[in-house]
Amino acid sequence: MLKAALFDLDDTLSDHSWSSRCGVEALGTRWPELRRQSLDALTALHLSILNQFHQEILAGRETAESARPKRYRAFLTQGGMNPTEPMVAQAMAWYQEAYAANRRAVPGAREVLALLRGRKVTTAVLTNHHDVQEQWSKIEECGIAELVDHLFVSAQIGFTKPDPRAFRHVMQTLDVLPDEAVMIGDSLAADIEGADRAGIRSIWLNRTGSVSIPPPSAVTVTSLAPAQAVLDLIGGMAF
Numbered sequence: 001m002l003k004a005a006l007f008d009l010d011d012t013l014s015d016h017s018w019s020s021r022c023g024v025e026a027l028g029t030r031w032p033e034l035r036r037q038s039l040d041a042l043t044a045l046h047l048s049i050l051n052q053f054h055q056e057i058l059a060g061r062e063t064a065e066s067a068r069p070k071r072y073r074a075f076l077t078q079g080g081m082n083p084t085e086p087m088v089a090q091a092m093a094w095y096q097e098a099y100a101a102n103r104r105a106v107p108g109a110r111e112v113l114a115l116l117r118g119r120k121v122t123t124a125v126l127t128n129h130h131d132v133q134e135q136w137s138k139i140e141e142c143g144i145a146e147l148v149d150h151l152f153v154s155a156q157i158g159f160t161k162p163d164p165r166a167f168r169h170v171m172q173t174l175d176v177l178p179d180e181a182v183m184i185g186d187s188l189a190a191d192i193e194g195a196d197r198a199g200i201r202s203i204w205l206n207r208t209g210s211v212s213i214p215p216p217s218a219v220t221v222t223s224l225a226p227a228q229a230v231l232d233l234i235g236g237m238a239f
C-alpha cells in the first residue's frame with residue numbers, strides 16, 4: 001500500500017529550467033553581445049555552469065556566496081563578454097529579479113500533489129541543496145506549500161542523493177517501508193538511481209527527451225500532466 005510519495009524539488013515540482021531561462025533572457029535583453037547565441041544555447045550554457053557550481057557547493061568546495069560571482073563571471077565570459085566586477089554584480093541582480101518573477105510549478109505538479117492528498121498519501125520533498133529556507137521559499141512561491149507535508153534538505157539531513165541513506169532518513173522519519181513509498185524526480189543519477197539503491201520504486205520525469213535507460217524499478221513519464229495518468233501509473237505499480 002502506498003503511504004508516502006517523495007518528490008525532488010528543482011525541475012520536478014518547481015520549474016527551475018523555466019525560471020532560469022527567463023533569468024538568462026533578461027540578461028540577453030540588456031546585453032546584445034549575449035544574443036550572438038540563441039536563447040536555447042545560452043540557457044543550456046547557464047544550466048551547465050550552474051550545475052557545476054551546485055556540485056562544488058554540495059561537496060563543500062565552495063560556499064553559495066563564493067560561488068555566485070564566479071558563476072555569473074563564467075557565464076558572461078563564455079557568453080562572449082569581457083565582464084567587469086560591476087557587470088557581474090549587475091548580472092546577478094537582473095537574473096535573480098527575473099528568476100523570482102517567473103517562478104512557477106512544473107505543469108501537472110500541483111494537480112499530482114492534490115490527487116495524492118485526496119488519497120491520504122503523505123507527500124515529502126527530498127532535495128539536494130545547501131539552503132533550507134531557499135527551498136521552502138520555492139515551494140511557497142510555486143503555490144504548493146499546503147500540499148507538501150515534509151521538506152528534507154540534504155544540508156540539513158547530512159546525506160545527499162543518490163546516497164541511499166538520504167532516502168532511508170526520510171523513510172525512518174515518516175515511518176514507512178521502502179515498498180510503501182514512491183520517488184518522483186527528474187534526475188536519473190540522483191533521484192532514480194538513489195531510490196533504486198534504497199529499494200524504492202520510482203517515476204522518472206524525463207522532460208528533456210533524454211535517451212538514458214532507467215533501472216527496472218523505475219517507470220518513465222515525459223510530463224506530470226495529465227495528473228490522473230501519473231496517479232494511475234503510481235496505482236498500477238506493484239507495491
Ligand SMILES: [Mg+2]
Pocket residue numbers: 008009010011012185186187
Ligand atoms: Mg531535480
